[in-house]
Amino acid sequence: SQKIEQNSEALNIQEGKTATLTCNYTNYSPAYLQWYRQDPGRGPVFLLLIRENEKEKRKERLKVTFDTTLKQSLFHITASQPADSATYLCALDLAGGGNKLTFGTGTQLKVEL
C-alpha cells in the first residue's frame, strides 16, 4: 500500500539549533515533493518544492533534500527561532492528471528559548 510517513512525535529543539524533519514514502514515484508549514487552525503555507531530478534545494534558512532511491526527503531549518514552531507537512505531487497533492501527517516542531 502507498504510505507517506513523517515523525509523529513532536520535535523539540533549542533556539539556534538546526531542526531536521524526515519524510519517507513507499510505493509512490513522485515527480515533485513539497514542504508546507501549517499553524493551528490555518491553511498550509508553501515553503519549498523539489523535483525528482534535484538532490537539494535551499531558500534562506531552509534546505530540502530528495533521495528517490531511499524514497526520502529531509527538511532542515538552520538557526531555528521560536517563530519556526509549527507543524510541517510534506506532500507528494505525482504529476498525474489533476495535480493533486498527497500529504503526510506532519511533524510538529517546537523551538524553545
Next chain:
Amino acid sequence: EPEVTQTPSHQVTQMGQEVILRCVPISNHLYFYWYRQILGQKVEFLVSFYNNEISEKSEIFDDQFSVERPDGSNFTLKIRSTKLEDSAMYFCASSARYIASTDTQYFGPGTRLTVL
C-alpha cells in the same frame, strides 16, 4: 500579495442540510482544488477543477459533493446532505500550473464545518 480567500470561516449546520463553501482563488490562476482536514488528521485531497470541469476527484468526493465556478472569481463546494463525518476544515487552493510545468498550490485559510 495575492491570496486565496474563503467564506465563511466557520459554518455550523444540522445533519442532512445542504452547505455551500465559498472560495475566491488567486485571480490569474487556472487550477482550483478542495481539500479537507478532519481534526488531528492529515490534509486530504477532494477534487481538482480546470477549464470548468473536474480534473480528478478522490473517493471521498461522492455524489453528495459538487463543485462549481459560477462566475469569473468564485469557486464553490456544495455538500447536499451533510453527515456528522463531514465535520472538518475545508481548504480551497489554487495554482497557476501552465502546460508542461508545475506550480505550487496556494491554500486559503479554511472553513471549519461543524455538523450537529
